[in-house]
Amino acid sequence: MNQIIDEICGEDFISICTFDFFEELFEMIEEKKIHMGKAVLLLKRIGSCRTIYGIDVNVFFHPLLNDTFQEMIVEEKKKEEKNEKLLVDLCECCILLSEGRISNEIFEFCLPFILKVALRKEKSDETQKEVEMALLTLSEFHLFAGIGIEMFFDEITWIIKHHQKHGNLTRLAYQSAWKFLIRRLLFDEKLEYVVVNSLQFVKEVRRVLDELMGYVDWKRMNEKEVKKSEIYVKELIVIERWIQTLGIYFDCWEIFYEDCSILVCYIDQVFQAAKDNHREICYQCVRSFEKAAGCCCVEFEDLIKYGAVDAILEVIQRQTMDDRITYESFRFFMHISTALKKKWKSEIGETKRKDTKKKLLEKFEEEGYEDSFTKFYETFHFLNRKPIFRELSFDISDYFVKI
Known part of the structure; x- marks a missing residue:
């Protein structure tokens, strides 16, 4: 079953892992037709796939199963x-x-x-998988506010530094460690310097x-083909x-570091490679561009210099955008327009503005x-029926920059 789960993804994954599937599994557990340990491992594998593919959690949430597992944790705690x-x-x-x-x-x-597992140093394939799973789980840690900040700081920084020196983690595990740490900036801005x-x-x-990016043949493989590929x-x-994760970082970024604006350039490099065949990466x-535009620590000149403005202009002029990309593109220009309408305090700042x-x-x-955008604006009243667009302004001047 684990092998089957590893081989499916996207819509196929959702079509198999339905609420009825979880309901049947719960009944099998209750009737002792499946060993609890095996059920937990199976569901953990499903959960990791859900997280990796970014699938809506509501597809999977089953309150009875969740309650059962929490009760088991409470019993084990005693x-x-x-x-x-376990x-x-x-x-x-x-x-x-x-x-x-x-x-x-x-x-x-x-x-x-979980941290104890993430800190394991053994180099076996099995240990690597366990460490990857632990760090993937921790990357979902943002929902638990400031819990455990003092418990994880030394450990997670050690994990990252150790990998930088020895290269002991899988790519997914290393990324998850960073995602876990970056999300902590929401609760402790002192971490930003570190x-x-x-x-x-x-x-x-x-x-x-x-x-x-060097491993991917961007031009040859479209999104459907890569979903069938390892x-x-x-x-x-x-x-x-x-x-x-870069989008999360821009969302949390409070302190200005000159070198960080170049992150916009790295995002643009990925966008240019992915824009024709990989819509989810493009989104x-x-x-992330939208988050950078709304971040007080990113210079607007850097959005021009490092390609963000060109990328969003290109997106606006395409006819194949989905609602999410349209929404983020509009918000990008709203951020820029709002900021550049305000007078800056110093004479140097005002000249720069x-x-x-x-x-x-x-x-x-x-x-x-302007012509491309106006065509979209004419449909705003229609778009406003969709919840995702209701935060957008109906004042067209909010999307343009005038001298």
Whole structure:
């Protein structure tokens, strides 16, 4: 069954792992037709696939199964000699399948056991898989607020530094460790200096993306073909998760570091490679551009310099955008327009603002942005019926930059 799960993805995955499937599995557990240990391992594998492919958690959430596993964790917690392996399996299963629908108390109890697995140094294939699963689970840790910040900081930074020196983690495991840490910036901004300087975040992003992109034949493989290929999980999914993590970073970024703006350039490189054949990666790139435009620490000139503006203009002019990409593109220009309408405090800043506005206006005119955008704007009243668009402004001036 695990092999079957590994071989399916996307729509096929959803069509097999239905609510009825989980209901039947729950009944089999209740009637003792399947060993609980095997059921937990099976569901943990399903949960990891759900997380890797980014599938909506509501497809999988089954309250009775979730309650059963949480009760097992509580019972195990009461024992003097605890079964650490079972606790790790149960907690990983709950988090990966139900995305946070477990109590903070239970998660805080399980966290040290998951970290212990993530810290293993053995080089066997089995250990690598266990470490990867633990870090993948931790990458979903954002739903548990500030729990355990003091418990994980030394451990997770050690994991990242150790890999940078010895290369002991899989690509997915390493990305998950970073995603886990970046999400902590929401709760402890003091970590930002460590992330950028001590752990060399910008340098690592460039190195990893260059390496990953070198493995992919972007022109030959379209999205349907790669879903049938082993490379889909091993490279493209990890690239997608890195771009998503950069979007999270821009969302949290409070302190200005000059080198960090070049992250926009790395996102553009992925966008240019993926734009014709890989819509999900393209969406994550556009979303990260939007986060960068809304980040007070990214210079607007860098959005022009490193390709974000050109990329979004190209997206706007395409006729095949989906709703999510359309929405993020509009928000990108809303952020820029809003910021450049406000006068900046210093005389130097005000001069710079006017210069940036001029550059943007010239680019908009050169690319025919206004005509392309106006065509979309004419359909706003129709789009507004869809929940995703209801946050957008109906004032067309909010999407343009004027001198």
